[in-house]
Amino acid sequence: MVLLHADADSFFASVVLRRRPDLVPVPVAVSAHVFVASPNYPARARGVRGGMLVHEALRICPELVVIDVPRTEVEEASDALFDIFHQSAHTVEPGSMEEGFLDPGTSDVGAAVELARTIRRRAMVELGLPVSVGIGRTKLMAKLASRAAKPDGLYVIDAQREAELRSSLPVGDVWGIGAHTKERLRLIGVHRLHDLDRISPDELKRVCGTTMSSRLQRIREGTDEATLHPVEGRTSLSSEGSITGFARPDWTPTELVAACTLRVCRRAERAGLAAAGLSLTVKSEAVGPVIVLKHQAPDPTSDLNYWAAVSRDLLTQQTLPRVVGVRVTLTGLVPPNRIPPTLF
Secondary structure: OOEEEEEEOOHHHHHHHOOOHHHOOOOEEEEEOOEEEEEOHHHHHOOOOOOOEHHHHHHHOOOOEEEEOOHHHHHHHHHHHHHHHHHHOOEEEEEEOOEEEEEOOOOOHHHHHHHHHHHHHHHHHHHOOOEEEEEEOOHHHHHHHHHHHOOOOEEEOOHHHHHHHHHHOEHHHOOOOOHHHHHHHHHOOOOEHHHHHHOOHHHHHHHHHHHHHHHHHHHHHOOOOOOOOOOOOOOEEEEEEEOOOOOOOOOOHHHHHHHHHHHHHHHHHHOOOEEEEEEEEEEEOOOOOOEEEEEEEEEEEOOHHHHHHHHHHHHHOOOOOOEEEEEEEEEOOEOHHHOOOOOO
16 A cells, blocks of 8 residues: 655745745745744745744844735635645545645555656646655655655655664654654653664653554554545635734734635635534634634525624624634535525
8 A cells, every 4th residue: 555645845935936936036934923834945944944933034034035824825725736636536634734645546656656746747737836745655654755755856665765764763753743742752762763662662651641652653563554534525614814914904803804704705615515604713812722603504505795794793792802813614514405405
């Protein structure tokens, strides 16, 4: 069995650069609120990283061109990219809006490579987006391969390379291991996967918990996950944004909710889907969990005016702390021909 991991390179920045070819060779970062969402590779070469504060990025790279996230364009590009994934592969498991695991429906590496080339070619020709694809026997190996393929490449981890990685790979490079777990493993002398061999299962479980210890042992043994969990049709679509952007006027919460609702409704309409519900997730300056407000429609609908009124009412139905960002999600999506008839 082989799997593909397809990942659009510097996704937000790549989307912007399609209409700004003059900026391709210079450092560019797309920002969300006050953070860098996606730097291009010239910016990365100068030390700019995703998640960095914009003012810090400008300090280390004064020539950096900062552009506010074009939410509509990014979300539409993501939809189109996943259309290519679904049209090309037997099964798709989304990872984020720009990457996912793909089952090519074959165990032949040569056929998988040809499929990867087709996906990369279509993404560039049809969408103007560079996509790196990795091929491996398990999810971890496919993801490691796509990392090795960047930028804009294709890489295969064969059996020999897989055996090497299962011994020498630094634990910090294992997908899903964060800084806290990495440090706890370091304290017991686990720096690379082969260091696990001298750690008892009980000690490993004590250090990083039952789930992670079991996963690490499976990775070392080569029995880690290779099964994809597809989304059989979209059941929800989301659009989000921030009150404050870079070099643009701040929006009011009402304006931001209206913009997000418009974007997500247009995406649902293009996909031929009607929604049974809407949830509004509000992020505030207050410390604590986000606030989630929900509404269920009497019948699934794609009517923008209906959902715009719903989201506006949800925003004003209670006193909210100072809003910094929102996410509007249409839920219970179904094709119009599956909407049950109204019973009288």
